[in-house]
Amino acid sequence: MSNFNPNAQASKDSGIFGLPYSTEEAKLVLLPIPWEATTSYGGGTSLGPQAIFHASKQIDLFDIELGNFFAAGIAMLPESRELQTWNQQARQAALTVIEAAGEHSAEINQALAEVNQYSEKVNTFIYNETKKLLSEHKYVGLVGGDHSCAYAIIQAHVEKYPDMSVLHFDAHADMRDAYEGFEHSHASVMYNVLERTALKKLVQVGIRDFCEEELAVMNQYPERVKTYFDFHLAEKKMQGTAWAKICEKIVANLSTQVYISFDIDGLDPRFCPHTGTPVPGGLDFNEALYLIKLVVKSGRKIIGFDLNEVSPGMVEDVNNLDTASEWDANVGARLLYKLCGWTLQSK
16 A cells, blocks of 8 residues: 555556555445346446546545545455346346337246346345345445346345435336336335335435326325426526535435435436436536535535436447547546445545
8 A cells, every 4th residue: 555656647457546446455345236236218328437547547545624534444355247247147037028018928037037036136145245244333325227227235234224314316207106017127126125114214316207197106205305497597597596505405314324325317317328317407516416415514424325327328338438438438437436435434
């Protein structure tokens, strides 16, 4: 460590953000999950963790707000080859179901069962890895992958931090019950969190694409769910309400321990246009960062996070991205760095 120069160009064999830390040395460990079996529109998010890793080497480590927070140690685990195989096999089965468009047959039902079984295996993997790292007194961040990956890491954190709340950035409510028959769909993650964990409070920001079924779920849990719809946030800003004041009201809903679940499509699509289900509207990059900053400045602690749905598009090699595709990874890496920084700062 003594020979590490944070101002030098990242070496080829360095870790995330060009850092030299092993997972044993790091205070914060990132868990890459190359999974997108249930993605129902665009694709490529399983390549997100690797694309972010490569883009992260271009980030200047010094942060004017947070200083040299990286000195606490940040490391990313290697991607599991078993997970990569599960993703490929589950994705092929999922396409059979998706292309059937609601029709049923023995073949389709078998494919659906196969996807659900693989999803359970992925959840078990994430849960066990998270529990292990938490038991070692690490802070854990997940890098996906589609948003369904968030369920198991949230489950593990709720068990360790029973009074925690979740701050959820997203274009979508993610409260559909087994969307397209997939029990752990990317569109069902927060439904599963509410139904299958003891989470006390979910605060959603930027939501602008949802169905009546999802609105009914929100209304079913008035004490557990607080949703800030994107159209309402936009109207408030148009009427002259400062974003800082809006953020104060959002943060007031959170408990002292906060887990952040960040779907990149919560941002305006100009930041990550290749994300799987982009929706017009959304937060500015700096608006999202200000809200995260205010969580910490309010005296609350960020105890974990996930960043999902960053996609370089349908590319074959993330080592050779074109300029447009690299932009998504660049934005994702910079958002990830800030999530790491504010998490470590809040300690």
